[in-house]
Amino acid sequence: MLSKQVHKKFSRRGREELYLRWGIDLKTKHRSMQLAWLVWSDTRDLNHIRESAALVGKLVGFINTGEASKKTFGLGFLTRLKSRGSPNWNDTMSTV
Numbered sequence: 001m002l003s004k005q006v007h008k009k010f011s012r013r014g015r016e017e018l019y020l021r022w023g024i025d026l027k028t029k030h031r032s033m034q035l036a037w038l039v040w041s042d043t044r045d046l047n048h049i050r051e052s053a054a055l056v057g058k059l060v061g062f063i064n065t066g067e068a069s070k071k072t073f074g075l076g077f078l079t080r081l082k083s084r085g086s087p088n089w090n091d092t093m094s095t096v
Contacts, residue, residue: 002032002035002036002039002056002059003032003033003035003036004032005059005060006018006032006035006036006059007032009058009059015031015032018035018055019031019034019035022035022038023038024038039052039055039056040052
């Protein structure tokens with residue numbers, strides 16, 4: 001999904017600059033796939049994590065002016081309603 005978004009969100013020149021920034025040679029094939037594989041590859045480097053988050057934010061559409069909305073990222077952490085169809089682990093343990 002990310003590799004497809006690279007072509008939609010960046011101009012040709014923007015893509016070339018992006019590839020060079022991430023160390024991808026412009027003469028190689030499947031540059032956008034290489035970029036997608038490089039994102040989040042070094043989880044111990046805080047700078048790499050920031051760059052990966054910024055890139056994914058731009059590709060997905062969270063970031064327009066360089067700052068992501070905290071509300072947007074917080075939506076994934078909302079609690080979900082439990083379905084009544086199957087009991088969860090806590091319900092099972094309370095009957096034991």
